[in-house]
Amino acid sequence: MANIPELKISGLHAEVAGKEILRGVNVTVRGGEVHAIMGPNGTGKSTLASSLMGHPKYAVTAGGATIDGEDLLAMSVDERARKGLFLAMQYPSEVSGVSNANFMRMAVNARLGAGNEVPVLKFHRELQRQMKTLSIDASFAERYLNEGFSGGEKKRNEILQMAVLRPRIAILDEIDSGLDIDALRIVADGVNSLRGPEFGLLIITHYQRLLQYIVPDRVHVMMQGRIVRSGGRELAMELEARGYDWLKDELGIVDETVSVNA
């Protein structure tokens, strides 16, 4: 089925400032699926997210990634987005002088392409509706992009952008950090409302907590820049109950990070 999105990551190696962080990552996310990548700090999870989106600081040195069969890595950042890839960032930038609503309208129109722009009123109605769903105050539309937003507000704003842009594949990079339990539930509801056969999701998180609300189909554990164990939802629960040490022992890993022994 042509319309089912697919993000395929094969043997991905990436480095930052000449230091190898990713050492062969393989994951395939298809429409309708929710994958979670878990792991302790410093194991390369966020590097995977940024490398896939194309942050200039990260250089892919080997392996590849495709979206719907097309070479993702050959595309510029904006092309990746227009192909339907979305990254909800851990630390979204603040951009002064650019209103949230204008920014999102430009992004939607960039996706739709010249000549297919969404009418202004229609866009604002849809934006207001989505903001209400995510319990975001209407005034945020006219505020400057992320400027002066609290940590939780920034995360909600990321999910709002995702809801408005309707990507084919979304990566959520530690979207749960800094959220209290109520905000977490609202964000999870927002994400869940997008689930369907034309939407694939890759969630990066430390904690199992988020996965109680967004139930994953597959759970992957990342250590030393690669995926060391994959399983179903029960793997996440086991990690929550027992921590990571048993897995390190089983795998004979002393230091799970990529930062020290690189």
Next chain:
Amino acid sequence: MNTVKEASVASLDAEPYIAALQEPGFALEFRRRALALYAQLPLARFEKSDLSRRNVRAFKAAPAAIEDPSAWFRVAESHLNPQDEHPLIVIADGSVVHVRGVEQLALQGVVFCSLREAVNKYPDLVQKHLGTVVSSDENNLIALQSALWRDGVFLYAPKNVELAQPVQLLAVTTKGGYGTFVRNLIVADSGSQASFLDSYVAAATLEDELQVGVTEVVVGDGARVKIGTVQDFPRKATNVLVRRARVLRSGQMNWVVGEVGDGYTVAEFGSLLEGEGSVSTSHAIALGAGRAHMDLTSRMVHIGRFSESDTTARGVMQGKANAVYRGLTHIRKGAGGANGQQSEKLLMLSPGSRADAIPMLLIDENDVKCGHAASVGQINEDQLFYLMSRGISEAAAKRMIVWGFVDPVLAELPIDIVRKAVENVLERKMA
């Protein structure tokens, strides 16, 4: 480039021009004194600008004769909105060519006319203030300007009168080599409120031209004045501009400055905060492209107790443009309780552009508050990545960041068409 030695007036016979002006004695005296100073003073020196490498002789004693009466309109068209009704005076190549809506002001006792006209019609007011804020002996080019000023505007707001609309001067130069010497005098009597906007534009094809502009402002007790000023002369122009206000007790002076030309510019703007509790703000934006040179100083001098100043600047440099932005806050002895704040941010969009921000705090008094923040850099990589990650192209994302960067200053310009004109310049330079 022409090499010019220290100024010499050997070839400048200005007396016939001055004599033919038919001005009252004080005005002629003012010019002749300045002309003598010009002969004595060496070429103006600036720390970051070398005028000896510019054609500072690109002027003549008398202005150009107007040959094509509609030439100015073609140059200034984008700065005019036919729907606007606020009072406007257009000066082209030194002479008044268009006046609109000044009669309504007279009903309030407000004077808005050309300075040449004011010298004859309101000699007392002009004599009292002319040259009191910007002294003719500041440097040889100010002296030259004081001797040869062609025209400009005089705005007088009587006591407690609030002008309903902003008033505007549009100064147009169509022909280079004659010298653009516009001089403005703004006097706001105590308790009055006025908003003035002046734009300086020239034909893109302008040959070597010396522009020396002086705007003197007197803000009376409790008066409030806002001035927006935009300068857009092309690359062969050499521009030396001084815009300065004296602010008396509890008066307020707000400057909005747009330096958007591609020429060689040395500009100073700011306020002498003489009165107790006087206040001045300045918002400046500098957009440089090509080989533009911008040496800009915002100068706030605190003399009165509890005087306050706040300076904000944004600069965007493209191509091989270079900018020096100096934020000078001087708190003189006796200005106890003064508060001077400044923030300047400069953005370099191309590898060939250069920008320096120099905050200078000179403090001769205890018990004052001063603060500054300066930054110079390129477009933030993370911001660009963030915008592009939502599907926005690199060019569009850069444009958004630059627009956002200059927005706090642009939003302050008091007349839509002028803001629009500056926006058009930015669009053109970003293309």
